[in-house]
Amino acid sequence: MKPYELTYLISSDVSEQELKDISEKIKTFIQEEEGIVKKTTEPSKTKLGYSIKEKEECFLAVLNFSLNPEKIANLEKKLKSDTQILRYLILNKEVSEKTQIKKVLPKVEEPTAEKPKTEKVELKEIDKKIEEILQE
Numbered sequence: 082m083k084p085y086e087l088t089y090l091i092s093s094d095v096s097e098q099e100l101k102d103i104s105e106k107i108k109t110f111i112q113e114e115e116g117i118v119k120k121t122t123e124p125s126k127t128k129l130g131y132s133i134k135e136k137e138e139c140f141l142a143v144l145n146f147s148l149n150p151e152k153i154a155n156l157e158k159k160l161k162s163d164t165q166i167l168r169y170l171i172l173n174k175e176v177s178e179k180t181q182i183k184k185v186l187p188k189v190e191e192p193t194a195e196k197p198k199t200e201k202v203e204l205k206e207i208d209k210k211i212e213e214i215l216q217e
Contacts, residue, residue: 086144092165114149124140
């Protein structure tokens, strides 16, 4: 079994009891597929950045669970069949050594040769050159 995170949006038209029923229904969807629910968050009302199915507000909830990867498609079918669920996202929470983000600092190369030093020019010489250029 692999760890997953399900984030879902529920229509704001539902009552408190219907909200709890939908959350329980999602948990039973996972358990029917022989999954294990690890952590849930209570749905909280939130304003959407853009309208989804003509709704400006919805309830947002997150659920962490473990499930066999072959059964994710069945879970998605069940989530799609519920009309009160506006959107959902299932993320694979498994992190392997290959996918871990490693902080890599760029290599700092040592200068191989010293830069040639330029001669300093006096301000009076610069003023003379500018005057010459402007007179031309």
